[in-house]
Amino acid sequence: MNKTIILNSRPVGKPQLSDFKFVEEEMPALKEGEILLKTKFVSVDPYLRGRMSDAKSYVPPFELQKAMSSGVVAEVLESQNEKFKKGDFVSGMLNWKEFQTSIGENLLKIDDKIAPLSNYLGVLGMTGLTAYFGLTEIGKPQKGETLVVSGAAGAVGSIVGQIGKILGCRVIGIAGTDEKVEMLKSKFGFDEAINYKTTENMTKAIAEVCPDGVDVYFDNVGGTISDSVHANINRLGRIIVCGAISAYNDTSVPQGPRVEHFLIRKSALMQGFIVGNYADKFPEGMKHLSQWLSEGKLIYSETIVEGFENIPQAFIDLFEGKNKGKMIVKI
C-alpha cells in the first residue's frame, strides 16, 4: 500500500496535526508517458500555510481531502517517458505521497554529484532563488550599503545575508534566539545580529548597529520587528517584502502603524514578490548560487527531520522557529 497525507481541515490560527490525515491507497499503476517516483526529500515551507486557507492568493488553495503538495526530490523507479530513465533524480512540486506517478512536466532533472539532493529543495531551489531575486531585483544593494534581514536564521534569510556580504554590504540579521544570533555571526558572516526576543527597544538597537541607517531591508517576518526597521530606513531605501510569518496564523488582518508617511518622507519603496515572477531568469540565479556554493562563499544550513510520518509536525514546527535554515523531511 502507498501512503499519502491529505488536508483534513483548514486551520484556524496555528495549524494542528489534526488538520492533516494519513491515508493508505493502492500503489499507483504506471501509464504510457509516465514515470513512477519514490519520494526522497520533502520541503516544508511557511507559504504552505496560505494555501491551506481558502483566501484568494497567488496560487489556488489546497483542496480539502486531497493530497498536500510542496517541493519534493524523488527518484525515478520506472519510466515510460523517454525524457527520464530509472535512477534519475528529479525535483519539482509533487504530492505528499511515498510513491506517485507523473508525466514529468515541470520536473527538473538534478545531479547528486554537483550538490547533495536536499540542496535542490533549498539553496539550489526555490529558497536560494527567492533570496537571490528578491535581494538583487528589488533590493538592488550597492557596495557599502547597509542590509538588514529579518528571519535571518531561516532558510531564505541566511542566504540573503551571505549574498549581501558577497555583494559588499554591511549585513545585520534579526533572529529569535541567542544561538541563532551567534550562528549568524560566526557561521554565516553577518556583521551584527540582534535577538529580538531579548531586546527591549528594537528601534534603538537597530539604530545602534546601523549607524548609517538601513538602505535595504529584506523582510521575512513583518509585524513589530519590521516597524523598528522601517523607523531606521534611509532616504531611497528599499524594503523587500518576502514573507510575513508573524501574521500567517492570524485570523484577521493584523493592524499596525500605517506606512505611507515614512514611505513619502524617505522616498522609500516596499515591494512584495514571489519567486515565480523571475522564472525567466532562474538559470542566471542558479549559475550564481552554485558558483558561490562551490567556491565556499555560500554556506547552507538545513534542518533535516526523518520519516514520512513527521512531515506535518515538521511543518508546524516552522512557526515555532524550531528550524535552523531550510526545514526538510527525509523519507
Place this chain on the structure above:
Amino acid sequence: MNKTIILNSRPVGKPQLSDFKFVEEEMPALKEGEILLKTKFVSVDPYLRGRMSDAKSYVPPFELQKAMSSGVVAEVLESQNEKFKKGDFVSGMLNWKEFQTSIGENLLKIDDKIAPLSNYLGVLGMTGLTAYFGLTEIGKPQKGETLVVSGAAGAVGSIVGQIGKILGCRVIGIAGTDEKVEMLKSKFGFDEAINYKTTENMTKAIAEVCPDGVDVYFDNVGGTISDSVHANINRLGRIIVCGAISAYNDTSVPQGPRVEHFLIRKSALMQGFIVGNYADKFPEGMKHLSQWLSEGKLIYSETIVEGFENIPQAFIDLFEGKNKGKMIVKI
C-alpha cells in the same frame, strides 16, 4: 512698511490661525547682485503642514518666529542682478512677504504669454511635475490599465487623472463631495468617480467600477480610503504614495491594516516620493505638460483666494477640502 507672515507656534493637530502671526518690518534695501520682488501669487500646499512640525523630514522644518515660505510668483521691481530686469516675472521658493530681496538663485524666469502666471505654481510647477513623475516613473501605466486616483479633485489628483487618460488608461477618481465627483467626470474626463463620504462600502464600490481590478493607484490621501483600493489591487500593481493628507494633522502615527500580506500576495509595489527626486528630468516633464496644456488635452483648475492677509486661512482650508484644484492666493 512691509508685511510678513511668521510661524508663531508649531500646530498640534489641525493648524490654527493663531499658529501664524502678521509682522510689519522695514522695506528691504537692495544690495549689489540682488533683485527686489513684489509677491503676485502664493501657493499653499498640504506638505507645508509637515514643515511646521519639527519632526525629521526630507526638508528642514520652518523656524519659529521666522517667515513662512512656499512656492511664489513675483514681479521684479528693481534689479541689480544682470540676469533679471525690471518687469520680469519669476517663480520659486520665497517667503510669505509682500516685498523681499533675492540674489535670484533657484528662481525661474516665467512667461505670462505662454500661460497665466498662477499656472507656474501649479500645472507648470511642482503640482504638475509631481503628478507627471509620480505617475510615469513609479506607476508606469500601460494603455488599457485601470488607474485609481484618491484626492482626485485636488491639485495633483486632477492632473494625474487627465495624464492617465492621455496615456490610454481607464481612470477612476475618489473625492469627497458630489460636486467634485460630477466635475471629475464632466470637466476632467474621468471614466468614473466615487464620493467616499456618501459611499457605505468603498471596497465594493471600487470593485464595481473597476471590473478588471486596479493596476495603478495614485494615492494622495492614505487611510481607510486607501485600504479599500488596496483590497482591489491587481497582481503586479503599483501604488504611488504621493500624500497622506488624511493623517497630516494626526498627533500620533495612525494605525491600519498591515500591508505586507497583500503586497506579497499581489507582488505589488508601494513607493513614496517627492518631486525633487526627478529634478534632472524637470525639463522633460515641463515639455509634456505645456504641450498637453496648449493642445487642450489638459484642463487645469485653480481656487484663487485674494489678499495677503488670507494666506493662513487658505492654507487651513486645504484640510477641509475647500479647494477645487490648486489653492493659490493672489496678492
